[in-house]
Amino acid sequence: NIRYSGISNIKIEDINYTKKLGYKIKLISKSEIQENTISSVVEPILIKKTSQLANVNGVLNAIKIETDHLDSLLLVGEGAGGKPTASSVISDLFEISRDIKTYSLGYKNSQLINIKSINYDERITSYYLRIIVKDIPGVLAKITSNLNDEGISIETILQIPENNESKNKKEVPIIITTHKTVSHLLNRALMKIEKLDFVISKIAVINID
Numbered sequence: 001n002i003r004y005s006g007i008s009n010i011k012i013e014d015i016n017y018t019k020k021l022g023y024k025i026k027l028i029s030k031s032e033i034q035e036n037t038i039s040s041v042v043e044p045i046l047i048k049k050t051s052q053l054a055n056v057n058g059v060l061n062a063i064k065i066e067t068d069h070l071d072s073l074l075l076v077g078e079g080a081g082g083k084p085t086a087s088s089v090i091s092d093l094f095e096i097s098r099d100i101k102t103y104s105l106g107y108k109n110s111q112l113i114n115i116k117s118i119n120y121d122e123r124i125t126s127y128y129l130r131i132i133v134k135d136i137p138g139v140l141a142k143i144t145s146n147l148n149d150e151g152i153s154i155e156t157i158l159q160i161p162e163n164n165e166s167k168n169k170k171e172v173p174i175i176i177t178t179h180k181t182v183s184h185l186l187n188r189a190l191m192k193i194e195k196l197d198f199v200i201s202k203i204a205v206i207n208i209d
Contacts, residue, residue: 002041003120009204011204013130013173014128014204014206017130018206019049021128023046023048023128024047024054025044026045026047026054029041038115038118044206044207046206046208053209056076060077061079120183122182122184123183125181126179127177127178127206127208128175128177128207128208129175130175130203131143131173131176132171133173136198140174142198143196146189147176147193150185150186150189153179156175157175158176190203190205
């Protein structure tokens with residue numbers, strides 16, 4: 001029931017470009033309940049560099065809790081590395097030796113109930129796009145036209161001058177961030193853009209927090 005994607009499609013170029021835009025890329029597990037439906041996603045997300053979550057590094061893990069009536073809560077602690085792992089193992093062994101019956105979730109698994117999942121294609125969020133194209137005139141106009149046709153508003157466009165970061169001087173990356181849009185509208189626009197003869201490879205897409 002959890003939609004997930006890893007970091008295998010994240011390139012060093014994405015890390016560099018997102019830094020220029022004021023973001024960091026973090027692998028986030030996010031769940032939310034809206035009107036008795038639940039969304040559970042694990043994926044790389046762009047986080048503002050100034051946020052607390054963006055600055056959780058090294059062996060630290062963090063849980064961010066957003067509520068209706070309080071400010072956001074951030075719980076940070078060591079979750080990896082030798083000592084934290086050893087501590088968890090010793091804790092498990094201790095509970096086994098004492099035959100402790102405490103449930104991991106605080107209650108029995110049998111008490112869990114099914115909640116309808118939110119349709120991922122209807123999710124509303126902002127996006128980062130990396131589009132590798134041939135270095136020819138009129139490319140940007142055609143890309144933005146296809147996005148506009150689906151009602152997708154562009155927030156930022158970043159073109160790397162003189163193609164300094166590309167090994168092939170006939171290729172140029174175009175970086176676009178969008179305002180909030182519906183996922184299926186973006187997918188429809190990207191399918192059209194990827195069919196254009198000047199688009200060289202599959203478009204990289206990362207959600208923005």
